[in-house]
Amino acid sequence: MTGLLALEWGGAALGALGALLLACNQPWSRWGWAAFTASNGLLIGFSWATGAYGLLAMMIVMTMTSLLGIWRWIIRPGTRKDQTR
Numbered sequence: 001m002t003g004l005l006a007l008e009w010g011g012a013a014l015g016a017l018g019a020l021l022l023a024c025n026q027p028w029s030r031w032g033w034a035a036f037t038a039s040n041g042l043l044i045g046f047s048w049a050t051g052a053y054g055l056l057a058m059m060i061v062m063t064m065t066s067l068l069g070i071w072r073w074i075i076r077p078g079t080r081k082d083q084t085r
Contacts, residue, residue, distance in 0.1 A: 011046060012043075014038045019036075
């Protein structure tokens with residue numbers, strides 16, 4: 001498998017995994033945000049390498065939303081005193 005194919009298909013697989021995890025709506029579903037972030041990183045590399053600048057712009061924005069999800073669902077709950085989630 002070439003490097004570009006690994007970036008493309010790895011990003012697609014991790015994006016699908018992230019969507020599946022979030023759709024399950026379970027306590028462990030928050031890890032979907034980590035899968036999305038990894039997917040975004042791979043697809044940023046793919047889009048940069050192939051000159052797909054529209055995809056690159058979208059992946060940069062999606063990375064910001066994924067990081068917000070990580071903050072809200074993984075980091076912040078661990079820092080709060082009331083563990084209601």
